[in-house]
Amino acid sequence: METKNNKLQTIEEAIGPVDFTGLKLTAPSQYAAGVPAVKIALEHAMKEMGLAKSIATLSKLNQKEGIDCPGCAWPDPDKRSNLGEFCENGVKAIAEEATNKRVTPAFFEQYSVKEMSEWSDFKIGKSGRITHPMVLRKGTSHYVPIEWDEAFELIGHHLHLLDDPNQAVFYTSGRSSNEAAFLYGLFARKLGTNNMPDCSNMCHESSGAGLFQTLGIGKGSVTLEDFQYADVVMVIGQNPGTNHPRMLTALEKCRQQGGKVVSINPLKEAALVRFKNPQEVKGIVGNGAAISDHYLQVKINQDVALLKYIMKRLVELDREEAGVIDWDFIKANTNGAGELLKDLDSYSKNDLITQTGLSLDEVEPIVKLLAERKKVIICWAMGLTQHKNGVDNIRECVNLLLLKGSIGIKGGGTCPVRGHSNVQGDRTVGITHHVSPKLNASFERTFNFKPPTKEGLDVVHCIKSMYEGEAKVFMALGGNFLSAASDTNYTAKALQNCELTVSVSTKLNRTHLITGKTSLILPTLGRTEKDESDGQSRFVTVENSMGRVHRSLGRIDPASEHLMSEPEIVSRIAKSYFKDDFSIPWNRLGTDYDFTRSKIAEVFDGFKDYTERSKKAGFDLPNHARKGDFSKLPGGVAKFSINQLPDHDLKENEFLMMTIRSHDQYNTTIYGLDDRYRGIYNERRVVLIHQNDIEKLGLKANEVVDLISEYNGVERKAENFIIVPYDIPEGNLASYFPEANVLIPNDQFATLSNTPISKSVRVSILKKN
Template sequence: MDNINPPDDHPATTQDPDTPYDHHPAGGWGSLQGIARIAADSHTSAVAAKILATLNKPGGVMCSSCAWAKPKDPGTFEFCENGAKATMWELDRNRAGAKFFADHSVTELQGWHDHDLEKSGRLSEPLRYDRDQDRYLPVSWDDAFAEIGKELAAMAPQKAVFYASGHAGLEASYLYALFARAMGHQNLPQSSNMCHETTSVNLQTFIGTPVGTCTLEDFEHCDTIFFFGQNTGSNSPRFLHILKAAVERGCRIVTFNPVRERGLIEFADPQSPGQMTITKPTQISEKYYQVRPGGDIAVMTGLMKCVLEAEDAAPGTVLDQTFIAQETTGFDETVALVRNASWTEIEAHSGLTEGMIREAAEIYLSADNAIGIYGMGLTQHVNGWLNLGMLCNLLLMRGNIGKLGAGISPVRGHSNVQGQRTVGVGEKSAQMPADKLKDLFGIDAPTQEGLNAVHACEGILDGRVEAMISLGGNLVRALPDSARMEAAWPRLRLTVHVATKLNRSHLAPGQVSYILPCLGRTDRDVQASGPQAVSMEDTFSHIYASLGGAEPPSPDVLSELAIVAGLAKATLPANPRLDWDGWVANYDQVRDLIAQTYPDDFADFNGRMMQPGGFYRGNPARERNWKTESGKAQFTPPTTLSALGEDPGGDPVLTLITLRSNDQFNTTIYGFSDRLRGLKGSREVVLINRAEMARLGLSEGQKVSLITAIEPDVVRRVMDFSVTPYDLPDGCVAGYYPELNPLVPLSYHEKNSQTPAYKGTPVRIVA
């Protein structure tokens, strides 16, 4: 099914057949072929099949890809294409050890593609950069810990930054946060700074929780789901099974997204022999609207106008008046601005017609229980806070937060990105209570708030930051302004990377630089007390245990927890209450500490961690317990109809949206096929619709540069990108993350959380 709304031939609702797109459903044979290709490329052993058979099941490995839930009663195959790729990528039998680094200088490796760097294999021994030889050389763990500890101990604590990706489990993350605060700082940026920090900061203000309110159970009872800026097919494919079941019982799904993503159009279940061979794919979205980038505020303003009109026509039957009066604040001010917004303005900002928005509103009004789903298409904007505020408004109007089958639900990307925040990885004092640090460890917690990712980068540029410790991730590549940041990174005194595979960040070594190889999620972790489990939190606030089953890549690879403990021991003065050796020997002890630090969330942590379906740590907003300043849920007045920043002026200015391909997870590039968008080959492409190509005098395949249209004092440019016609709204271009990250200024971000505006940066095309 290529046209999701056959009766309506408006370009915002129908596929442009003259541009690339995938003619097949998400899932299906394409998914199986994608898995088979990565299996061949990664040279995985027979153990991969064994681990995939237990992936996301009790007693098995919890997927290191997305943060989607692991059901209590899992299916035969409880993994998706992305999860299989991530698992097999980690189980690669190739090794990047001493011989590899002896054969390749850092300067040579800088010329390699990101895909080829990771494809070199698993890191197998600790490495220290030798500047004279321009190579990473083997080093003993004792020497590595000793020198890193000496460097950190010699500098003022505030000059060090401890970054964490979403890979590390709760145990290592807790000790990492403890290490930083024991050292005397809270510079704990994390990968959510680049994606969902807009959620963490602003949902807390609106409804008193930093995370979404839904659980898997809600999808069994919702009547409608409204999607905004989320690409389920590529970013969380297991969600498609939930959506398929919801549609088949009568749930109506409406999607707003500038890009027509196949996963939200139709899906063929790879585990259904009938749907793979005979029956039709499942249509997921009943309506699919290609909203302009930044136009979601206007869309939701229009939807709210329709709800108010319905209430005016039948007073007391549409709005949840009791809920609004008892549970919320700010309704009257918000409603006044919504009523004053004109349909002309709404259409101009959204790129949709009044009729389309009214059509979507009818579906919302027909539902007793509605869920709002969103992704980074909403969070990565200058006015991302208002995007979320308006989605909360729409749901609050009809009491759709805090009841079964309803709620607001961001879909997290990385597997434990949410959990790391829960156990203290964050720059705010509230994220690890000072009284607990004092009682448990005798530590006087630092009072100065720490640096998030943007502030840490500003510190690198101006020299305030001297050390960057990275617990996983590929930060240099993931950051905005990445060309400037990569050039600044070598000025750091110390860079330390805890990693499973080689990546771009390792090739910008500081004056003293180490790569410390760690166990992956799939690896067996055996310590003094025996085999160890780690744990993580999903997007629905459920906690799961994970047990690796593969032989580690080498005896010289340590667990993330052991590496954190080794660094801490070498850096900090002796403190008998910081039992690093005991915690490494038995991870149960760390979980006991987590339970003591966060008793409301983690009571009886060790007793519940193997529970099928995980254990729920709760959410106050789900119980209509609003942990806000007013004690109520907050309506947010729409002070603008656009999520974009100020128009830089001049012509022509286009809005850049960055995308991840079907063959990619964050900065990891598995290959060069973007199957679900009908694209393959080079990632250096500029996607643009044919009307805009004609307006700008561009031709298909033409090589162009993109330049940033703001902050003219700094030239930000990418070159030799191929013009590729694609079905997009007017006024925008799209391309791949992280290749286009150099165009996004470090200062161009969501105003409250500093989340980079990857989905709304103004650019110009230069032939």
């Protein structure tokens, strides 16, 4: 076997090749879904799974006794469709997991780590399911097989070498089950650390921080049923057609019941214009349904300016005719309204509207609509959270809802739309770097040990700790950490500084190729696969974006007999580390999921009779904001907040760039090279820019440029991006992640939540020689 130091050699190993794949452009689509979506979904399924497996998985996908789709966290309706309770991108997610392709020991013998690291993320991901536990030993170039027992001993050995438990980092992806996440958090706490970063640190952490401060709970307050009763649904910084397409059905039903939909987003996304529901006749042969009654293409990160303008106008209208603002609700349930009014008075309406990039003719109809209607739902995603002022964005949404008295009523409330299918559940069952005395007391009462009281590291700070050589062991329960994180090259070097990196995974990804001195890949069962112990089927549970817990039961044979379930992997690592310490029954916790759920119920409120209640449609966890109860906050009332306008201090010829997904993508998983709805085919290295900006810079469509970001004297470059003229506000850019993640500084993140500024990066465009 060739011996070679597996350190980062070139930038391509961390970010992949910067070559082009052949750009083709068409006009953006005027609608989402319809027959093309069905056709493309089935093509993906057949190509990856074949006919028999496609039928076996899709017929059970999101059904009450079936498989929970790992594609997103949008809730399932109580009444499920007989035609199929899934969407195009859900099928793609399932096809990726249930693929017939395999990454065997022979595969790893054929390809070195360096060779694979020079592949694109698309090619890496399409390699197939990992079949055996694999190890990359220090100084070698190829992964080789390792027995499970030896792998667990190796992890235990490295953990015992640490001088301090806080030199270990335990990252969690939102695709993990409640059972696995609970055991993972239990192990970390028993080990002595709260270093439990998770994927929500990079996306919806700002939502949790903003909601907790203002309403006393870090989750949304609405249910799926609320959409049928809403007067107005505001969709802000969100592209449901790609990220959670089944949401379109809820928006369609809202409009059918007389509700109005207001979309606020820098890009005009096809799904928010028109939706062709493939389960309805008009979605097949007709024109489908319009989704947005109003569409505001606000400049990137000018949502606070827009919301302040709207609230300022609503207050003015209320002074003219009472009833626009719900003062009875405000007096009974909130504090800080007076300070908010003073803040609004300090701004000029003209300045606010100018900052948004919108016109009065566009915004005033929204003001009128909100003045007349009370039941308002505000939905959002990363377009609000991934900014320096991400928490302010969320708190300003809450301010508007509180002014209208739209919290705690049917048809009104907050709706952060999560991406990963169980990111909310992971947090509910204890994956958090924050210290909670109440939670620590519950763990101590249930398991008879004292959990650590030192605050743990979130994603950006665990990367910093690894980069500086302090953290030495990194373990990931799912996910593609390197490609998901900001500042790709910095993160790559951080991982390489570790003594050991461990990935619990189903498929190959770039994090397996940029590793610590020793690296382990532990292959696990996917959601689609049967999970059996002693001939008995086991199910796991998840929590959707609206707080409902339900089960997921795999239906197809595992990709390999050498796979192990996530709960069992975690418990076996714990058992290997603690050896003769039998105070926690790790073996039983890893194999008897009913027992694990009984322990979750002992630690956390709301899980009584957990196993039985999680069957069928599942059960809703307690949510006091949903009931208009704010007793958990100081004074027992909800809180208005004062939020500042963003100041990006753009220099001449600098732009504000947001990273976005293509339609052939789920987070860092690349299904294909087409962004069908935006009319961009067979290419990912593109930058979307307004035609006027192209002309100002003396550039041309299809010209190749580099993108540069500079923060605190550090210059970062993303090479080879093709100029694509697009309907985007002037001064703004959009590029796909993870390709553009190299531009996001590791030290620039949201105040309070520490979420990277992935949606508002200052960049300049460098013309190629």
